[in-house]
Amino acid sequence: MNRCAIILPYYGRFPNYFQLFLNSCGTNEDYDWLIFTDDHAPYAYPGNVTVHYETFADMQNRVRDAFDFAPELHNPYKLCDLKPMYGYLFGEYLHGYEFWGHCDCDLIFGDLSRFITDDMLARYDKLFPVGHLALYRNTEENNRRFMLPLDGRDLYREVLESPRGFTFDESYLPTNINRIYRQHGFPVYMRDRSGNVSSRGASIRLTRYDEELDTFLTEEPMRAVYEWDRGTLRRSFVRLGAFEQQELMYLHFQRRRMRVTCDMAATRFQILPESFEPMSVEQVTKANFRSLRWRRMPDGLRHRIGLTVGDLRFWWGRLRAMIPSRLRKGDR
Structure with a gap:
């Protein structure tokens, strides 16, 4: 088992270059990927990528069961707003990992270990300001920090109860997880190293x-x-x-x-x-x-x-x- 598991829920047909994405995951042997999908196409999954077959309805039930109110999750695109919550929603799959992350599947990875150093993992509870790849320290406290208020608002509840997009996963609109971390003084690595x-x-x-x-x-x-x-x-x-x-x-x-x-x-x-x-x-x-x-x-x-x-x-x-x-x- 590696130090970090990257979570990717995706419902519908993967992009036509998804196998190239998987191959680029496979060369990053220091990381694991956990994919939740209803696409049963026979891809060649590398050894560090585990696929869990499920429907979008399964994901909807997972979200509903995790909160004591009624979240809105009518389409898979809304999952962009839920990415900072994956450590909380998929906690049962993360035992033994020091970090977890989320990513998109319209990516080709290079060598992640050349950019994500041991020093960065030791110093920060969250790495990167964008939503297509971010890492979080896997502790119960850190996995619940998305619930903390922002400017006095229970923003996460607004995000979950609304069908509209908040870009909660990245620094685009002011309604994002990075502002919560910074407002509460938690260490977050804000340099964008993406391509x-x-x-x-x-x-x-x-x-x-x-x-x-x-x-x-x-x-x-x-x-x-x-x-x-x-x-x-x-x-x-x-x-x-x-x-x-x-x-x-x-x-x-x-x-x-x-x-x-x-x-x-x-x-x-x-x-x-x-x-x-x-x-x-x-x-x-x-x-x-x-x-x-x-x-x-x-x-x-x-x-x-x-x-x-x-x-x-x-x-x-x-x-x-x-x-x-x-x-x-x-x-x-």
Whole structure:
């Protein structure tokens, strides 16, 4: 058993790249994942990922049974507000863990241990200000701190009794769990180490929460090549004439539709703004950096200058599906 269990309830069909997400969990052997879902698709779950099959009604009953009032939980999206409560709601699954966490499934993880240090785990009761990945110390007291008042309000009860979203899980609106921790003087690590990909634009631009400004800032567009390589997530770029590589904790593809043209079992692949593709080079270097695609091409330009192998496979599949079956080779 590891020190931390990351909890992921998800009801409905997982994203088409969920196997890549699982593979990136599997390379983080110091962490466990507990998944609660009604998706019975035959994914290859790594040894550190345990799946519990249940319905959304089971989750609704779990929430109702945990409180002495009537919570509102009409759809799975409302679970975003309940993430800080998972230590309380799933306590029976957390025996023996020093920490628990919550995450989204539209992620690809890098090496978490490179970013989450023993010193951080020793000093803080909560790590990270965003909702797509956060960790909490697994104690009875800490798991109930979401119930503490904020500005004199029983905010958690308002969250549970309302169908609307409060972004209770992250520093976006003022109605969030981080303000409760800070108002009551509990140690919380507020530096945003995520790779939160902006949902707009033809290139990958990272958006991060700035604690001093109390807002999210999006970096300027930059030519960068992103790759996942046997558990390491990195981006390569040229800055002031110098070739650099930066390791990332994870990438979060919020509201982006991503195609998968690489093998689902690939140990190395390139990440583009709209797809996961095979790497065309053995190693990204200054010499080959500018030969690698880094942004989404306009459809017309893509057809004029040529397609990648992954693009060809994708569009051939789409075209073939449009041909009447009697006209396909082998069906005559």
